Amino acid sequence: MSDLLQRLRDRGWRLTAQRRVVAEVLDGEHVHYTADEVHARATEKLPEISRATVYNTLGELVSIGEVIEVSTDGRAKRYDPNAHHSHQHLVCSRCGVIRDVRPSGDPLALLPERERYGFTLDEATVTYRGLCPSCASA
């Protein structure tokens, strides 16, 4: 059993076939599926799983901090299981491929006091955009 499933059990989650399948689909590096993509892949393993369950499960995983919601293009949200290592995203402007990246400093530190307008800052999310090697050479 994956660490994720163990953590879910520790939180009192009922481990249904549907939740197992969603967790399996989200296992891996540089995974950034939309809800529909998760549903499509989940359906391959469990044909009767419903869209609503996929949305529910993704929402729950996000709310407990196991998965991060990413919206790089204003279209469908994407779900990133790499929640336990702080990171940002690098996106190809042409093909849309996404890589997790780690900036060398804290992006929050770049915002001077006079530009904070009295806000209590929490986090900064950065999206780097450019062309990936294959799009750049094409």
Place this chain on the structure above:
Amino acid sequence: MSDLLQRLRDRGWRLTAQRRVVAEVLDGEHVHYTADEVHARATEKLPEISRATVYNTLGELVSIGEVIEVSTDGRAKRYDPNAHHSHQHLVCSRCGVIRDVRPSGDPLALLPERERYGFTLDEATVTYRGLCPSCASA
């Protein structure tokens, strides 16, 4: 006539009443309306303007670089007319208010070479999140 309308005319745009009204709605500082909000405000001045025209005009303004598309919450996109001064966004996690802010350095510089995966970088967009003064004190 505003500078924006003059620039549009210089590009060969037909200056219709609808385009004038959309341009007027987008005039100002810290303006970040959704398409529907633009439509609602435009309707006050020109009741017969259609949703399609608002979407068309916003899309055109974005494609010629006069307006920036911002999606801070994964819901509707917002349209920011402050396109001629590079800036980032500061968002209240509770009430959603958005301010334009200017970081002190170039966020692109924070991404080390080994984290660029061969991409040709273009830009970095940063969203700072926290609580605004009134939400923090409530």
Place this chain on the structure above:
DNA sequence: ATCCTACATTGGACATTGTCTAAGTCAAGA
């Protein structure tokens, strides 16, 4: 000033993404 016509607008159908509900199902503790 009037006419022409290519470009712009309109209303509504359609597409995509996400949310909600009522009824049925099942995991896991007793």
Place this chain on the structure above:
DNA sequence: TCTTGACTTAGACAATGTCCAATGTAGGAT
């Protein structure tokens, strides 16, 4: 094994965005 409350399901509904054929009009041409 039984029971029960949590979970899942199908499908309706909501929010946002796109597309198209019919109609209208800005601005150059006359």
